[in-house]
Amino acid sequence: MSTTTTASPNEAKLWGGGKSPFNSEYGKVMMWYFLMSDAFTFGAFLISYGTVRFSTNGWPNSNEVFKSFPFAPEGVNAPLVFVSIMTFILIISSVTMVLAVHAGKNMDKQGVVRNMILTIIGGIAFLSCQAWEWNHLFHEGAWWGSNPFLNADGTASSTNFTNFFFTITGFHGFHVFSGVVINIIMLIMTLMDKFEQRGHYLMIEKAGLYWHFVDLVWVFVFTIFYLL
Amino acid sequence: MSHSHTDHEAHNAEAMAEIKKVTIILSVFTIIELILGFWMISLTSDALILAIKGTIVILMMAKAFYIVAYFMHLKHEVKNLIMTIIVPLSLFVWFIGAFLWDGSSFRNLRNDYDPYFKEQATIKVEKKEHGAAKHEATDAKHDAPAAKHETIGTSHETAKPEVEPYY
Amino acid sequence: MSHEAALHNHEGHESHGHDDHGHHEHHDTFLTKYVFSQDHKMIAKQFLITGMVWAVLGGLMSVLFRLQLGYPDASFPWLESILGKWAKGGQITPEAYYALVTTHGTVLVFFVLTAGLSGTFANFLIPLQVGARDMASPFMNMLSYWFFFTASIIMLSSLFVETGPFSGGWTAYPPLSALHDASPGSKTGMDLWIISMALFVVSSLLGGLNYIATILNMRTKGMSMTRLPLTIWALFFTAVLGVLSFPVLLSGLILLIFDRNFGTSFYLSDIYVNGVGALSNEGGSAILFQHLFWFLGHPEVYIILLPAMGMVSEIMSVNSRKPIFGYMAMLGSLFAIAILAFLVWAHHMFVTGLNPFLGSVFVLLTLLIAVPSAIKVFNWLTTLWRGNIRFTPGMLFAIGFVSLFISGGLTGIWLGNAALDIYLHDSYFVVAHFHIVMGVASMFGMFAGVYHWFPKMYGRYLNNSLGYIHFWITLAGAYLIFWPMHYQGLAGMPRRYFDFSIWESFKQFADLNRFISTVAMIVFAVQILFLINFFYSIFKGRKVTVLNPWESNTLEWTTPINPGHGNWPGEIPEVHRWPYDYGKDGHDFIPQTTPVGEDETETH
Numbered sequence: 001m002s003t004t005t006t007a008s009p010n011e012a013k014l015w016g017g018g019k020s021p022f023n024s025e026y027g028k029v030m031m032w033y034f035l036m037s038d039a040f041t042f043g044a045f046l047i048s049y050g051t052v053r054f055s056t057n058g059w060p061n062s063n064e065v066f067k068s069f070p071f072a073p074e075g076v077n078a079p080l081v082f083v084s085i086m087t088f089i090l091i092i093s094s095v096t097m098v099l100a101v102h103a104g105k106n107m108d109k110q111g112v113v114r115n116m117i118l119t120i121i122g123g124i125a126f127l128s129c130q131a132w133e134w135n136h137l138f139h140e141g142a143w144w145g146s147n148p149f150l151n152a153d154g155t156a157s158s159t160n161f162t163n164f165f166f167t168i169t170g171f172h173g174f175h176v177f178s179g180v181v182i183n184i185i186m187l188i189m190t191l192m193d194k195f196e197q198r199g200h201y202l203m204i205e206k207a208g209l210y211w212h213f214v215d216l217v218w219v220f221v222f223t224i225f226y227l228l
Numbered sequence: 229m230s231h232s233h234t235d236h237e238a239h240n241a242e243a244m245a246e247i248k249k250v251t252i253i254l255s256v257f258t259i260i261e262l263i264l265g266f267w268m269i270s271l272t273s274d275a276l277i278l279a280i281k282g283t284i285v286i287l288m289m290a291k292a293f294y295i296v297a298y299f300m301h302l303k304h305e306v307k308n309l310i311m312t313i314i315v316p317l318s319l320f321v322w323f324i325g326a327f328l329w330d331g332s333s334f335r336n337l338r339n340d341y342d343p344y345f346k347e348q349a350t351i352k353v354e355k356k357e358h359g360a361a362k363h364e365a366t367d368a369k370h371d372a373p374a375a376k377h378e379t380i381g382t383s384h385e386t387a388k389p390e391v392e393p394y395y
Numbered sequence: 396m397s398h399e400a401a402l403h404n405h406e407g408h409e410s411h412g413h414d415d416h417g418h419h420e421h422h423d424t425f426l427t428k429y430v431f432s433q434d435h436k437m438i439a440k441q442f443l444i445t446g447m448v449w450a451v452l453g454g455l456m457s458v459l460f461r462l463q464l465g466y467p468d469a470s471f472p473w474l475e476s477i478l479g480k481w482a483k484g485g486q487i488t489p490e491a492y493y494a495l496v497t498t499h500g501t502v503l504v505f506f507v508l509t510a511g512l513s514g515t516f517a518n519f520l521i522p523l524q525v526g527a528r529d530m531a532s533p534f535m536n537m538l539s540y541w542f543f544f545t546a547s548i549i550m551l552s553s554l555f556v557e558t559g560p561f562s563g564g565w566t567a568y569p570p571l572s573a574l575h576d577a578s579p580g581s582k583t584g585m586d587l588w589i590i591s592m593a594l595f596v597v598s599s600l601l602g603g604l605n606y607i608a609t610i611l612n613m614r615t616k617g618m619s620m621t622r623l624p625l626t627i628w629a630l631f632f633t634a635v636l637g638v639l640s641f642p643v644l645l646s647g648l649i650l651l652i653f654d655r656n657f658g659t660s661f662y663l664s665d666i667y668v669n670g671v672g673a674l675s676n677e678g679g680s681a682i683l684f685q686h687l688f689w690f691l692g693h694p695e696v697y698i699i700l701l702p703a704m705g706m707v708s709e710i711m712s713v714n715s716r717k718p719i720f721g722y723m724a725m726l727g728s729l730f731a732i733a734i735l736a737f738l739v740w741a742h743h744m745f746v747t748g749l750n751p752f753l754g755s756v757f758v759l760l761t762l763l764i765a766v767p768s769a770i771k772v773f774n775w776l777t778t779l780w781r782g783n784i785r786f787t788p789g790m791l792f793a794i795g796f797v798s799l800f801i802s803g804g805l806t807g808i809w810l811g812n813a814a815l816d817i818y819l820h821d822s823y824f825v826v827a828h829f830h831i832v833m834g835v836a837s838m839f840g841m842f843a844g845v846y847h848w849f850p851k852m853y854g855r856y857l858n859n860s861l862g863y864i865h866f867w868i869t870l871a872g873a874y875l876i877f878w879p880m881h882y883q884g885l886a887g888m889p890r891r892y893f894d895f896s897i898w899e900s901f902k903q904f905a906d907l908n909r910f911i912s913t914v915a916m917i918v919f920a921v922q923i924l925f926l927i928n929f930f931y932s933i934f935k936g937r938k939v940t941v942l943n944p945w946e947s948n949t950l951e952w953t954t955p956i957n958p959g960h961g962n963w964p965g966e967i968p969e970v971h972r973w974p975y976d977y978g979k980d981g982h983d984f985i986p987q988t989t990p991v992g993e994d995e996t997e998t999h
Contacts, residue, residue: 016616016619017525017526021611021612022305023306024309027532030532030605032309037642040642040643043643045650047324051327052331055334080266084258088255088258091254102247144653145657155351158677159678160661163653163660167650167653167659219292223284227284323737326741329753330682330753333749334748
């Protein structure tokens, strides 16, 4: 940040005042720093999870816990299958979001609308999957303050496994939900030609940043809760 | 970075190719993670499991890099913006390191000085019947704490874990 | 949620940043001008005056508990008439004492020295000194104040609930903060405390993002980063610290809410509560909360200190008629402090069961802070050296800041050593240390800022004589209150105790405690004098008749005496030099807007 003294002439111009040093409007700068701040919120949650897990002798085996699948017979043993579907849904919705941003850069309204709709569908699909999983776990007896699962080695487990699972996936789900709401607003604004009138689709880009961040957090949540 | 803005078509094609490439990379990494995950289920060697977990963490970081760099477009931003993102994020190194270090130290302390804590980690518990594990009521949280098994602060012999552990 | 606000408001306000915007006449109603104002100057004043209200309340609380500490056996019937059941028979009850200590800490740290200090001066100075019409997003800026205001109201209301406000210390360690049954203050009072703090986090986030975006994106032509006044740099790092550390507190508080209300045990394990019995919570770690809290808590110290440092640098240079010594070194040390602020949090936890080897790493990192701090101190002293000093009240407070920062900073080196800290922790030595280095020093920075920029805020001067009285009594008082506390702490006197007269070893300090309490009351009375000066001068003070009363170089003095919304009536001025050209080439001062002369010596 304080590298301006040694900056090349080009960079000096960038930092010389009267314009954005990042070539981007302040809204995008703010969005980036907001996401960074949010990264610390999620980081604190996940690091707390790690800390408690490191300070506990046993921990449930995620393959034992997350082994069910919708509509499959009771007692089916399909670890990782359902969550991998959720992961792919989110990755695909992230791709459609990129395509929407890309279409916005080309002022291609049709492309924006199509891809935003796909992104919203992806978001809703993800939330539905999460709702099913929460519901299923709840019926197995898991909830905040209640953990029916045993540690991997067969010893009694503390409730913190479910406490953290519901808190963190819940907080992530809340972000997905607000992302879907934001995307719907963006879609409506696109359909109303708001961005055509403005001459740019920068709002889509900012919504895109937020949506990718939600995907990014899921990469960590997915790995930490389901794989490690 | 080397995109020329004059050649719009070429730029477009390049961007689409990049999106395609990153999508494939993310999918492949996820599939590798899943394969490793499945493989891990059948393993018993602690060292091997640790190695796989390490690999999964590296894949996770790689995926995060691709999402941030390409989907969030950070790689194509001005270098200074990249730095203002990367420098603060590097605080996570010590954030994670110190927390986990102290977490595992807390476990060692408790294992050393709290015999009950250590003893608990050795007592196997009956796996409950599936049906019995269900909630009696939606609201399990406000059970009077005293009604649950009393283990803390009382004598350790009463710690009979088969009484409905840890609701 | 803030991100939605962030999304919906950029575009609409974009036009504010452009040069052709000019001065425009709104038809302002009372409501849009004074209450829901989006003018950064008005929002700054709102922050300042709300902060002052809290400072009076927080100060009054300290007077009340000092009364208890100074006169543990006396009874004051008038106390019962104002505090009711909290002072039965004219003596403050232990519960009330702890509530007062807790609320005093929370309010002073967060509401006065965070919102009141950086809220005021970041809002006021950033657009004026970087040359912008307003903040990047004036609407978010307004929201930031109103979130703070709501947080204030909720915190205030917690004083009036039946079981009292939270009383487990401002750090809110569990289990006192996590269990309703732990103490009377842990019931509704704590719920309100959490809600208030959560809103406060949102407020500081909205504000901080705005400050960062404004400083980066809205600088006027020619205002490169190295031509920014040090105030702006300090406020920039303050905002960065806030944006990165407050979310961690928010996470910690969310987990705390679950522990309190939804039967989880993130922070709880092996607990027996008298009258309730053994709790079933297991597996949690109270140390985890302390880590999360101090991951915010330590940067918070610098969130409080950095704005004061920045303003002191600026005021000191202006009133010494000399360039600030070592501008780049000042920047570097600000940056170093900002980074180190995130690496040292666990030095608050040496005796909580922290791994001692981990503790030794934290000792090393903590002691590193002495380096940039010392650089700053020497730069201030060398700025004063052979200066043509004008002892305005603002300047006196700036010098007082440096004095206090040295006195309090040196004891920080003691406390940063785990070996010494194990002996000194939770004693009055710690109380003395952080009150001098963080509390009083930052208050001095704030006073310096108010005295210096009051003419810009209200177009009138504060009364100088009252200013001098205010300064000398406050400075002498600060040392008389906190200096003796070092000795008490070395003698082992623990902090937060209700009554020392029942301990044989601490009885000897009865007279000293009474002395400290007396001085505290005098100092508090002098602050009231300052408030009278402040509010009297807003309406009746001597009018400012020149644009640039302090003959200062920075941009805010190029605006009209009473700038409207938009700050400059015409074009925003262009900047040609750094702000510290004092006493250069035979000129007393050269404003930033002056183009570089042909035969001028090297410029920045």
